[in-house]
Amino acid sequence: MTQPVSNDGPLNGRMPGGDGQPLGMVIEGSVTDGVEVRLDSGASVERVKVGTFVTIQGAENRFFGVVTNVGLGSTDPRLKYTPLPDNDSFVTRVLQGTVAFGTVSVLPQLTMPEVFGSAEPPAAAKSIPSHFSRVSAASQRDVELVFGSEEDGNFWIGNPLDMETKLCLDLNELVKRSIGVFGKSGTGKTFLTRLLLVGILQDGQASSLIFDMHSEYGWQGQDTDRGISVKGLKQLFGSKVSTFTLDEENSRRRGATPDETVRLGYNHIEPEDVELLRETLNLSQVAASAAFNLRERFGEDEWLKEFLAVGRQGSLIELAGVLEVNAGALRALYNRLGRLTRYKFLVEYTRDDASARIIEHLERGQHVVLEFGRYGDDLSAYILVSNLLTRRIHQKYVEAKESAMGGGGREPRPLIIVIEEAHKFLNSAVASQTIFGTIARELRKYNVTLMVIDQRPSGIEDEVMSQVGTRFCCLLDNERDVDAVLSGTPGSRQLRAVLARLEAKQQALVFGHALPLPVVVRTREYGVELYDSLGRQGNGTQSGVTAVEQLERELNELF
Numbered sequence: 200m201t202q203p204v205s206n207d208g209p210l211n212g213r214m215p216g217g218d219g220q221p222l223g224m225v226i227e228g229s230v231t232d233g234v235e236v237r238l239d240s241g242a243s244v245e246r247v248k249v250g251t252f253v254t255i256q257g258a259e260n261r262f263f264g265v266v267t268n269v270g271l272g273s274t275d276p277r278l279k280y281t282p283l284p285d286n287d288s289f290v291t292r293v294l295q296g297t298v299a300f301g302t303v304s305v306l307p308q309l310t311m312p313e314v315f316g317s318a319e320p321p322a323a324a325k326s327i328p329s330h331f332s333r334v335s336a337a338s339q340r341d342v343e344l345v346f347g348s349e350e351d352g353n354f355w356i357g358n359p360l361d362m363e364t365k366l367c368l369d370l371n372e373l374v375k376r377s378i379g380v381f382g383k384s385g386t387g388k389t390f391l392t393r394l395l396l397v398g399i400l401q402d403g404q405a406s407s408l409i410f411d412m413h414s415e416y417g418w419q420g421q422d423t424d425r426g427i428s429v430k431g432l433k434q435l436f437g438s439k440v441s442t443f444t445l446d447e448e449n450s451r452r453r454g455a456t457p458d459e460t461v462r463l464g465y466n467h468i469e470p471e472d473v474e475l476l477r478e479t480l481n482l483s484q485v486a487a488s489a490a491f492n493l494r495e496r497f498g499e500d501e502w503l504k505e506f507l508a509v510g511r512q513g514s515l516i517e518l519a520g521v522l523e524v525n526a527g528a529l530r531a532l533y534n535r536l537g538r539l540t541r542y543k544f545l546v547e548y549t550r551d552d553a554s555a556r557i558i559e560h561l562e563r564g565q566h567v568v569l570e571f572g573r574y575g576d577d578l579s580a581y582i583l584v585s586n587l588l589t590r591r592i593h594q595k596y597v598e599a600k601e602s603a604m605g606g607g608g609r610e611p612r613p614l615i616i617v618i619e620e621a622h623k624f625l626n627s628a629v630a631s632q633t634i635f636g637t638i639a640r641e642l643r644k645y646n647v648t649l650m651v652i653d654q655r656p657s658g659i660e661d662e663v664m665s666q667v668g669t670r671f672c673c674l675l676d677n678e679r680d681v682d683a684v685l686s687g688t689p690g691s692r693q694l695r696a697v698l699a700r701l702e703a704k705q706q707a708l709v710f711g712h713a714l715p716l717p718v719v720v721r722t723r724e725y726g727v728e729l730y731d732s733l734g735r736q737g738n739g740t741q742s743g744v745t746a747v748e749q750l751e752r753e754l755n756e757l758f
Contacts, residue, residue: 219254219335219336219337219338219341220242220335220336221239221242221333221334221335222236222238222239222242222247222253222303222334222335222336223236223237223238223239223242223301223303223333223334224236224237224239224331224332224333224334225255225327225328225329225330225331225332225334226302226330226331227330228327228328229327230325230326230327232304232693233264233267233304233305233306233307233327233690233693234255234264234304234305234307234327234328235302235303235304235305236253236302236303236304236305236334237272237300237301237302238300238301238302238303240295240297240300242301243301244269244271244301244302244303247266247269247301247303248266248269248360248361249266249267249268249269249696249697249700249719250265250266250359250360250697250700250708250718250719251265251266251336251337251359251360251361252264252265252266252336252337252341252342252359252362252718253265253266253303253305253334253335253336253337254311254334254335254336254337254338254341255305255307255328255332255333255334255335256328256332256333256334256335257327257328257329257332258328258329258332260310260311260326260328261310261311262307262308262309262310262311262324262327262328263307263308263309263310263311263321263324263337263341263345263716264305264306264307264308264309264324265305265306265308265697265716265717265718265719266303266304266305267304267305267306267690267693267694267696267697268303268304268693268696269301269302269303269304270301270302270303270304271299271300271301271302272299272300272301272302273298273299273300274297274298274300275298278298278299304693305334306690306693307324307327307328308323308324308690308715308716308717309321309322309323309324309345309715309716310322310323310324310325311341311344311345312344321344321345321715337359337362339362339363339364342359342362342364342366343364345715345716346366346367346714346715346718347367347369348365348367349365349367351367352370352402353367353368353369353370354367354368354370354398354401354402355367355723356368356394356395356398356709356720356722356723357720357721357722357723358720358721358723359718359719359720359721360719360721366718366720368398368669368709368713368714369713369714370398370399370402370404370713371402371404372668372669372712372713373395373398373399373668373669373712373713374399374402374404374405374613374615374648375643375648375668375712376642376643376648376666376667376668376669376711376712377638377639377648377649377650377651377666377667377668378395378615378648378649378650378651378667378668378669378670378671379621379650379651379652379653379656379664379667379669379670379671379684380392380395380650380651380652380653380671380673381652381653381654381656381670381671381672381673381675381680381684382654382672382673382674382675382707383654383673383674383675383676383677383680384654385703386673386674386703386704387673387704387705387722388652388654388673389413389415389420389652390422390722390725391671391673391707391722392416392617392650392652393415393416393420393429393431393432393725394722394723394725394729395650395671396409396416396432396566396617397432397435397729397733399566399615400432400435400436400439400440400566401733403564404613405612405613405614405615406561406564406565406566406567406612406613406614406615407566407567407614407615407616407617407650408557408561408566408567408569408589408592408614408615408616408617409432409566409567409568409569409617410569410571410581410584410585410616410617410618410619411568411569411570411571411575412571412575412581412619412620413571413575413576413619414449414450414453414570414571414572414575415431416431416432416568416617417431417432417433417440417442417455417457417568417570418431418433418434418442418450418453418454418455419431419434419453419454419455424704429725429726430730431568432566432568433455433568435730435733436566436733438565439564439565439566440565440566440567440568441458441459441560441565441566441567441568442455442457442458442459442567442568442570443457443458443459443460443461443553443556443557443567443568443569443570444457444459444460444461444569444570444571444572445460445461445542445544445569445570445571445572445574445580445584446543446544446570446571446572446573446574447460447572448572449570449572449573450570450572455570457570458560459553459556461544461553461569461584462544462545462546462549462551462553463544463545463546463549463553463584463587464545464546464547464548464549464551465503465504465507465545465546465547465548466499466500466501466503466504466548466549467549467587468503468539468583468587469494469499469587470487470490470491470493470494470502471586471590471632472583472586472587473487473490473532473536474487474488474490474629474632475582475583475586475624475629475632475633476535476579476582476583477629478623478628478629479578479579479582479623480535480536480538480579481535482531482532482535483528483531485524485525485528486525486528486529486531486532486535487532489522489524489525489528489529489532490502490532492522492523492524493505493506493522496521496522500548503536504547504548506518506532506533506536507533507536507537507540510533510537515529515530515533538579539579539583542574542580544574544584552591553588554588554591554592554595555591555595557569557588557592558592558595561612561614562611562612564612569584569585569588571584578620578623581619581620582623582624585618585624586624586633586634586635589616589634589635589638590634592614592616592647593634593637593638593645593647595611596611596614596645596646596647597645599611600644600645600646610646611645611646612646613643613646613647613648614646614647614648615647615648615649615650616635616638616647616648616649616650617649617650617652618635618649618650618651618652619652619653620652620653621635621649621651621652621653621659622653622655622656622657622658622659623658624636625639625651625658625659625660625663626658626659626660627660627661630659630660630662630663635649636660636663639663639666639667640662640663640666642666651667654680655677655680656675656680656683656684657677657679657680657682657683659683661683661686664683664684664686664687665686665687667711668711668712668713669709669710669711669712669713669714670684670709670710670711671707671708671709672684672698672701672707672708672709673701673706673707674698674701674702674703674706675698681695681698681699684698685698688710688717690717694708694710694717697717697719701719705721705722706719706720706721706722707719707720707722708720
């Protein structure tokens with residue numbers, strides 16, 4: 200192993216973390232808090248970053264861990280109160296690494312196999328290395344041993360800090376439970392989500408239904424930092440992706456040709472949908488509950504149409520007397536629901552079942568993107584449509600799963616439903632009432648899971664958050680949000696320090712079922728390199744887009 204050089208330059212001309220360079224030795228620690236490492240005189244404390252992978256060679260085991268803190272120490276307490284003159288470089292060099300030294304805190308996560316190449320996988324660390332155990336930056340081989348490689352069928356999500364090694368996710372584990380993508384606004388949640396969806400499409404084990412609030416996932420999206428457009432899933436995967444839209448005019452204006460246009464009837468809206476919109480529409484509990492009385496009065500399919508008609512006729516007071524509800528609450532309900540009539544995708548009655556059409560595409564192994572167009576900025580429209588369609592789709596999946604269990608058919612294809620502004624569906628006030636709360640708790644019981652995207656994870660109910668299997672956390676600066684994301688996670692105190700030091704762009708702390716241990720990842724670029732890799736896998740076309748499909752698309756865009 201190469202010896203480190205002086206503090207004046209990088210180790211071996213590289214940053215720590217590339218080739219297993221020695222860093223220091225263990226001087227103290229515990230299973231709860233991790234171990235403290237004193238850096239060698241030749242290892243610069245400025246070059247070791249929080250989140251860097253290290254290996255520790257103990258007397259009996261070799262450990263794999265992550266740096267959670269970096270500090271400074273000294274053997275002489277007088278150094279703190281009588282510092283040296285800053286112009287005495289000779290004395291500084293003499294004392295550096297002896298009287299004054301750098302320290303790093305390491306959380307050992309795994310014990311490595313004794314023999315490289317062994318079929319025995321790394322195991323969770325249940326002890327710590329002994330005093331004076333040598334600590335080195337993890338090598339590329341160590342990272343591949345722990346996280347696997349693309350050759351093993353895993354998906355390359357990015358690179359560890361200060362390493363060019365490809366860090367991979369186990370997609371089989373990723374889709375088994377719900378997924379969370381969290382981070383404050385502007386940290387790249389959309390790009391990270393799009394990258395994860397690319398991996399899921401490549402893997403082919405599950406379909407996805409994406410409620411695309413701002414039309415970022417279908418045909419193309421925007422990179423506002425670079426001022427350019429990026430390809431959406433439809434451009435990259437062609438016929439594997441079907442685009443639905445609530446706003447056909449908006450889609451065509453953006454140069455996209457949707458596969459289906461969604462129309463919903465008043466007969467599709469149920470009181471449960473109104474209950475979910477209570478906070479968004481600023482309705483009282485009494486007003487929202489009146490919708491159930493209206494259904495009893497006018498019937499399941501006609502209640503909203505008849506209620507709006509009575510309101511237009513000025514007969515709400517009489518109706519309130521008949522229903523035995525507060526007249527003011529009924530008036531408030533009428534005024535709020537009247538706002539929904541301005542949505543052009545809502546009509547008084549339709550036999551067209553949008554959820555059935557979506558299921559047809561999903562059963563063919565396709566992925567569906569529902570674009571909201573101009574309605575994306577209207578949270579009421581987003582909550583109404585996504586909840587309404589998901590309830591019907593979930594019910595069909597429940598029926599199909601139960602039928603398969605009884606020998607009456609095959610199991611439905613696994614489905615991942617992607618929702619943005621997730622706290623609006625999953626907060627403690629409504630999570631027990633929404634279909635999304637039900638899905639989160641079912642743990643894929645009926646082959647349906649969620650991918651939730653949110654900048655306010657503290658708004659998501661604790662029980663629901665505990666069911667999120669793999670979490671991708673970009674920078675968060677709110678203490679409550681940090682607490683929510685890390686709740687129930689071993690080593691959360693140390694991970695808090697790691698999360699607080701993420702860069703604002705293109706970095707995320709990832710932990711959960713798809714990874715053997717928490718890791719800070721520098722996510723790969725979503726751009727030309729990714730497009731090219733998909734094209735190579737598609738034998739000269741972009742991930743399965745045939746020449747005929749490409750020609751048809753170009754003709755549609757032209758005319």
